[in-house]
Amino acid sequence: MARILVIRFSALGDVAMTVPVIHSLATQYPQHEIIILSRGMMQPLFQRLPSNVRFINADLSGKHKGIRGLNRLYNELKAMRFDYVADLHNVLRSRYLRYRFLLSGVSVAAICKGRLGKKQLIRRRHKVLVMQKTSFQRYADVFSALVCPVRLDFTSIYGAGKGDFSQIASVVQPKGTDKWIGIAPFAKHRGKIYPIELQEQVVAHFAANPTVKVFLFGGGKEEQEVFDRWTKKYPSVTSLIGKLNLSTELNLMSHLDVMLSMDSANMHLASLVGIPVVSVWGATHPYAGFMGWKQQPDHTVQLDLSCRPCSVYGQKPCFRGDYACLMQITPRQVIEKIERIIS
Known part of the structure; x- marks a missing residue:
């Protein structure tokens, strides 16, 4: 049996991408204890x-802030006597902890x-338009180098089932035969956001279908304003801002037919x-x-x-100035992808 410390502080999407790998590792090696x-x-x-x-919660804004x-x-973690440390973040904070463990004789590896x-x-x-190694494989490589190879066989955090509907029944009505579409129209950076006025055309298309239910996922003041405007214009659309926490949001997502x-x-x-x-x-680009x-x-x-991708994370301003990579996508292109799935 080994005790493995896995470090990944942020961001939400990157931490979510560790789940398929850690789930696979945990099921294939039940004798090991894995601490996130x-x-x-x-x-x-x-x-x-x-x-x-x-x-384990890293309180990086409170008692674990600064050096x-x-x-x-580190002292709290050292008392737990880890055999291995897997640094899946490889930033200043995680490197500091990793090197402290290395100096104390613990085996370490980093992404x-x-x-x-x-x-x-x-x-x-x-x-050079070549598919790079996925983050899932990069995470798995850390464990392979450190302690044991991982076969990535994860399906869902709910296995073959769905979330417990009773936990979200106060927010949504039973699904019945309707098709449920989730729409998450925002991202952290502008280079990732399909123009809101074009996304509204997608929302309007599905809101007009009485057999389809649209749920809006997001958070923050700007998103709240957009969602309020949409739900007022399209009464069949439901905004989930302030109604669910991360756990129940995952639950509801498991009942969707498709997410945009x-x-x-x-x-x-x-995906989880x-x-x-x-x-x-x-x-950005897959x-x-x-x-x-x-x-x-x-x-x-x-x-x-020819100009895309121009950014790994979408934070760079468009050097053309027109965000053609997003502006030239038509709502019909998006609608057809969704309809192909729900049909």
Whole structure:
């Protein structure tokens, strides 16, 4: 039996991508104890994993803030006597903890992020359009190098089933024969967001169908304003802002027929519950290795432009200034992808 510390602090989508790997590891090696170290808000992602998986909150804004806080966190972790440390983040904080463990004689390994291949993928000229290793495989490689190989055989956090509907019955009515579509229209960076006025045309199309129910996923003031406007114009559309926490949001997602998402965390959350995702890609590209778990390439919506991809994470401003990679996607292209799945 070995005790393995797994470090991944952020972001939500990246932490969600660890779940298929850790679930696979835990089921294939039940004799090992796996401890996830992450921010407390991430805990619901791991609640339905095997019993040999535990979660520890890294309070990086409180008692574990700064170098003094990291030293406190290290001392708390050291008392747990880990055999291995898997750094799936490889940033300053995780490196500091990793090196402290290394100096104390613990075996450590860290993710290789493949920066060179990604840089060649997004450079302006002479792009090398080659599929990079997925984050799932990069995470699995850490465990293979550290302690044991992992066969990635995860399906869903609910196995072959769905979430317990009674936990969300106060928010939604029973599904019946309707088709349920989730729409997550936002992302962290503009280079990932399909224009809201075009997305509204997608919403309006499905809101007009009495056999379809549309749920809006998101959070924040800007998103609240957009969702309020849409739900007022389209009464059959339901905004979930403020109605669910991460755990119950995953539950509801498991009952969807399809999710429409940007290259964002909601793509990964829906993937964890085995739901097909129609994903819209602008400045970023699936070749960077961030496609949702077991999502199909033909469910993506993207344009073949010589300038894309121009960014790994979507944060770079469009050097053309027109965001053609998103503006030139028609609502009909998105609608047809969704209809192909729900039909």
